[in-house]
Amino acid sequence: MTTAPDPRRPRPVSGDRTAAHPVLDAADVTRVLTRMAHEILEKNGGADDVVLLGIPTRGSTLAHRIAEQMASVEQRTVPVGSLDVTLYRDDLRLRGVRALGRTELPPGGVDGRIVVLVDDVLFSGRTVRAALDAIGDLGRPAAVQLAVLVDRGHRELPIRADYVGKNIPTSLRETVHVLLAEHDGRDGVLIGPADLSRQESRQESRQESRQDTSS
Amino acid sequence: MSNWLLRNVTILGAAPTDLHLADGVIAEVGRGLATGGAQVFDAAGLVALPGLVDLHTHLREPGREDAETVASGTLAAALGGFTAVHAMANTDPAADTAGVVEQVWRLGRDAGHCDVFPVGAVTVRRRGEQLAELGAMADSAARVRVFSDDGHCVDDAVLMRRALEYVKAFDGVVAQHAQEPRLTHAAQMNEGVVSARLGLTGWPAVAEESVIARDCLLAGHVGSRLHVCHVSTAGSVEILRWAKAKGIRVTAEVTPHHLLLTDDLVTGYDPVYKVNPPLRTAGDVAALRAALADGTIDAVATDHAPHSLEDKETEWGAAAFGMLGLETALGVVAEAMVSTGLLDWAGVADRMAVRPARIGRLDGQGGPLEPGAPANVVLLDPAATVTVDPGSLASRSRNTPYAGMTLPTRVVATFLRGRPTVLDGKPAESGGPGGGR
């Protein structure tokens, strides 16, 4: 069964969104992100030495939004970068090649700083594992923390998030859709039945939830 | 002695008739012949042609028996409808002495599938330096009349002139492999659009045409017979047409593959399409067909060139030149010439039997299918088709470019002096002594 996506062709978020029910609406998303920004500042005693690294594509968008919130609280800019982990994934054979996302470190790099990884959905933990490997090749941060908008459970690795927007218990047959205005025209989080053709592996439903519309 | 009655056979497009073969000759032709003691062969719907004659066959023996032997090659010939082949001289050792040509001739006689007429080399070891003992080969048991260094061009103009003159003494003919060597140094395929794209060293048409032009002028000058092997370009056709109009005694042959295949087949670099002269363009194919139809080109000759797997399963540049031809020749000619309306069966008989026999000075071959003539006959089914399967060929080699192709007509039976060598498309009983001409 070949289910590897064609890397060249952007595919819209699939699954029947009309059958999906909302978990967070736009106002919830804003509130949650504001809270996460405060939590990051609180835990780290301010924004000194904190850099945000978003995992493309929605993780990068979220990182920018959180950084803005932090900046407005602290009255200073917070460095943001993006970290594509495709080349560090352990499931290339299963999923096929994809176009690479951008990796861009903030000025000053990551050495000695507190890196907050930002992603939209935490599921198996494999993406974060890949991200940790990637960070290790880019430098030596003082600490790495993890912020996710949604934790849907079903971890396959001993990984947990430091900042969670919303814990959403799901079944493996469900799909989590994170919508962001920059990509989808509006903010929100939906849960829907998984696209039946996409139940081959957890990696794929994982990927489903973060499929990019603009790659 | 064999005694066959072929019932209701069509001879050269005429109404069905019976053909009685007895004592090695055609005994009677006519409708409703009495059976007598003859074995009856129902040939309704089949066409009879004189047994085909190939002017250009590589049997590889002696020297490359792994690729072909006289026995395997002549069986392939019989299955293709041939009753005579000319065995080219580029064996190892080369057929440049009476001893070698007699050996090949005897091997053919012993195999008994068809007559083998050895071609003698023009020069010693085909090196283009010194004339071979042409007279000795002509006087040998093999009675050589066609001389060729095929594979090499006799490019030295003086040597070519002397050879043309010398063979007049025994009514021989020099069959030239027209290839100017300097213009074709390291050449791999036809020079043109495809070679430019594939990065393979080009083999320009002019390398063939310039030699043909020179040789026609030489033959005209000394009044000798010249035969041009495997003509492959439209330009060669024009030169031949001019020379014939001038009354120069030149004849020419074309291979089946040059009537059907074009150089764009090289695109995948499969050496099964590597051949000398190279496959040319669609324009050349059209010109060759027209020339064969109007008689400018006299004959179809297979240039059957078996090569072992290891000589073909290689990079293009390392592979040997040549392709199989005997077992597919009639089908290819039917496809290229008969299906297109360019030749009828009488025309096919003329180009594949009558004229080749005349060029080779073979008295007992090339028809006509008339009482008293040697009973060399091929029966073919014009309505049948054959899908070429390399694995089922009689040749020891597998380098056919037609694998998987479906070709019209099927050879049903071949008779060599009244004795079937092929029946129902399969080898008949093991060969007996043939001999003679």
Added chain:
Amino acid sequence: MMRHLLSAGDLSRDEALLVLDTAAEMARVAAAPVKKLPTLRGRTVVNLFFEDSTRTRTSFELAAKRLSADVINFSAKGSAVSKGEGLKDTALTLEAMGADAVVIRHAMSGAPHRLAGWVRGSVVNAGDGTHEHPTQALLDAFTMRSRLGRLEGLQVTLVGDILHSRVARSNVLLLRTLGAEVTLVAPPTLIPVGVEDWPAQVSYDFDRVLPKSDVVMMLRVQRERMGAVYFPSVREYSRRYGLDAARMAMLPPESVVMHPGPMNRGMEIAAEVADSPRSTIVEQVTNGVSVRMAVLYLLLGGAMGGASE
């Protein structure tokens, strides 16, 4: 993505751009402190070189190693298997070793096509005879795009031994796919018969073409060609078709000068041109690694061979 890379002409525009975009990301890795990615861990890449080419082999080797593939260098030159039967036997050996990709350099045109028919892994043409060198064309396009910001509509002039150049063939095909306009400049003896079918203009007058060239790519001319009477003398060749400082001055201000290497300084290119800021010759070498990483990743990283589990 395709399974093999045999000809630059096999790449669609989208595929070619995917290679270039991927190479751009790979180039960032080259700038990182740890220049290594785990992407192709456990994969085996064989460099099968029937012809000496230290620079191309090294470039592929570095590319494969930066992606953590295991690399085997299989140099067949001069050995008993340097022709014929050898290639097929070598292919069977590589199959038995479980090679996921074979990078082949061969003196005979079409050898990679033959190999592709005999192995299950991906075949990358690293230069075959006088046919093609597709990764060179990709790195050239990558270099042009990073220097000039675009490929669409660029005027690219290739100068030299077009007849025998695999670099020229691959560049003509790829640049056309990517929307550049190619002009070939050479003495008529070094232009192939049949060039009229190529998507390129032909000129024998270098000086006329120079002022409208965004890119001038000088091709290596082997001195041996003189023996085969392609041109009368090195001096005459150099005078008519060499790029010296005076000719370089005729180029538009932003134009770049490229050379696939190895160069014959003083023959097709003057030393002051090769070392000038317009020259991209060193960048080409750097970019070669990124482009080859991209090609190996796209051919091997995916499920092309193993999608049917």
